[in-house]
Amino acid sequence: MLKTGLSLLAGGLMACSVLTGSALAASDGAAVYSTNCSVCHQAGGVGMPGQFPALKGRIDKIAATPEGKAYLADVVINGLHGPIQAGGASYVGFMPSFKGLPDDDLAAVLSYLTTLGGTAQTITADDIKAARSKPKKGAEMMAERNALNAAHPIP
Template sequence: MMRRLAILAATAGLTAAGHADAQDGATIYKRCAACHLANGAGVPGAFPPLKTDVRKLAATPAGRRYLALVVIRGVSGPITVEGKAYRGMMPAQAGLNDAQVAAVLNHVVRGGSAKAFTPKEIAGYRAGSAALNSAAVGRLQPK
């Protein structure tokens, strides 16, 4: 039975612990790269970079919630990233499930000191955010 569950999880892109694997995060990130670029550098004045500030945010409870909600609900400015103001809009990535959101966030913050995002953690943020729109998420950005 356990072997069958492990095979089903692997087929679904999950580890035996139920987490989406790093390769899935890299694959999912391809949809983000259209704006944030393949290396996460962003486009000055248009799309923020996904490097230093994102890793710092992932190391705090409020920052983790904010990052998850940016993916789940989208975000619209004004926001400040790496000292620069952005007033654009990122649409919600509504087609991603909790494991996929965790995987893409883990891909983006890799190399940082933050603990890994889990599908259970993402589910909690999703459950508590039904009333939020992208502008409300922008106002949640930790300073």
């Protein structure tokens, strides 16, 4: 009986640590977002019409495919500039590269942003590392965005 009770307790603690770990990742992502992204994309990822697109309700949809996850990782590593369509609106802007931040922080912020849409997706430090290993210039980023949009329309 004691052995069974200890096994159940150990299993419960392991489950809690997994849940706590993902909750902590979301918290870390929220902090990274608040410090680095909210100035432009605003608190809660609601964006600023005509200047900075909303991220809430969009990032989870983009991250739903492997190509979308790769694109998001490329954006935070390489930045993005030029005209884009997002959420039915046009934007001509500049998103700087955040390649100076650690892979874990960038993965945490992207994973956090997916939670704002209600369908959490996991973006890993390995996803960021893959993007970091293949830097892209502005035209390459726009070509990647256009290809992704043709295959899986970007909201």
